[in-house]
Amino acid sequence: MERYGIIDIGSNTIVLIIYIMDGNRPVPSSYQSVPLHLIDYIENGHMREEGIQKTLQVLQMYREKLRSAECTGYEAFITEPWRGIDNQHSMLERFREIVSVSALSGEEEASYDYYGSQLSWPDIHDGIAFDIGGGSTELISFRNRKITAAMSFPLGCVRLRHLPLDTEECANEIIKARSSYPPLNVKAESVIAIGGTARAFKLLCNDLYHCGSIIHADTVRELYQRLLTNEKKAADAMHRIIDPARIPVFLPGIHMMLEIIRIFDTQQLYVSDTGIREGFLMKKVLRQ
Numbered sequence: 001m002e003r004y005g006i007i008d009i010g011s012n013t014i015v016l017i018i019y020i021m022d023g024n025r026p027v028p029s030s031y032q033s034v035p036l037h038l039i040d041y042i043e044n045g046h047m048r049e050e051g052i053q054k055t056l057q058v059l060q061m062y063r064e065k066l067r068s069a070e071c072t073g074y075e076a077f078i079t080e081p082w083r084g085i086d087n088q089h090s091m092l093e094r095f096r097e098i099v100s101v102s103a104l105s106g107e108e109e110a111s112y113d114y115y116g117s118q119l120s121w122p123d124i125h126d127g128i129a130f131d132i133g134g135g136s137t138e139l140i141s142f143r144n145r146k147i148t149a150a151m152s153f154p155l156g157c158v159r160l161r162h163l164p165l166d167t168e169e170c171a172n173e174i175i176k177a178r179s180s181y182p183p184l185n186v187k188a189e190s191v192i193a194i195g196g197t198a199r200a201f202k203l204l205c206n207d208l209y210h211c212g213s214i215i216h217a218d219t220v221r222e223l224y225q226r227l228l229t230n231e232k233k234a235a236d237a238m239h240r241i242i243d244p245a246r247i248p249v250f251l252p253g254i255h256m257m258l259e260i261i262r263i264f265d266t267q268q269l270y271v272s273d274t275g276i277r278e279g280f281l282m283k284k285v286l287r288q
Helices: 049-068 088-096 106-120 169-180 196-209 217-228 232-241 247-263 276-285
Strands: 003-009 014-022 025-034 073-078 101-103 127-132 137-143 146-153 190-194 214-216 268-271
Touching (some): 003 276, 014 049, 025 276, 106 146, 127 196, 190 196, 232 247
8 A cells, every 4th residue: 555644844743644545535544743832933033943953853753754664755844834934945945855845825725724624524515614723824715615715824822822812813813814805704604624723622522522523613612611710520621632732722722713603603613634734645745
C-alpha cells in the first residue's frame, strides 16, 4: 500500500500524519503532534530564532520518521505563523532545507479545509464551514459543493488566550468577514465545523451528551457555561479527555465557536473528522 506523509506547521502544534490510501480515500496510519505554540515566538512582526530552531528540530525528527516509513511522497505546509512576518523568506528557506514546505495563504488554507471536510460530509452540498485554528480562523461558503468564498482572519485560540475570555474581537472579525465576502453574509442553520478545536469539543460532548458528530447549538452553549463555572463533572471530563496542551486554549476556541453560531444563527454543527491535511494531500500532493 502507498503511504503519504503530511506535516502541518501550525500556530499551536506541528503535526505529522502518515496516510495509507484506501482507493481514493486517505486513512491515517500514524499521528504525532508537538505543541510548539509557534505563534508565541512572533514579536513585533518577527519570528524569533528560538521558534525557528525548535521548528527545525521537529522537522528533522519528522523527516527521519517519514524515511523510516518508506513513504511514496511527503510534504509540509505552514499556515498562519509565516504570514506577515519580516523574516518569512529566510525562515522558509531554512525549513525547506529539510523538507518541501508550501506556505499557504489564508484563502488556500480555508479552501483545503473545505476540500478535506467533503470526505466527512459528502452529502452537504450548500452551506458554511469554519475552522478555529491557533493563530487564525477560516470561514468558507459553498454551493453545489463549490467554494463561493474562502477567507481567513488572524484570530485563533492561541491568540485569544491572551485576551479576555468574553472579548468582542471574535464578533468584530466575523462581522467584518461577512461584510467583505457577501456569500458569507447569510444565515446558516447547519454549519460544518473543521479542525482541532471542533474535534476536541466533539470528544468532550460525546462523553457528556452522547451526541455523535452532529451537535446542537444549545449543547455548545450549555457545555461552555458548565466549563466556565468549573462544574466538577464537566471540568473532570475536560481534563480527562482533552490533550493537556490544548486545555489553555480550549475555552477561547469555544468562545469563537459560540460567536460563529450566534452571528450565523446556527442551530447545529456537523463536526468533520477530516480537514486541511486531507484536503492538502488530495489536492496538492495527489492532485485529485
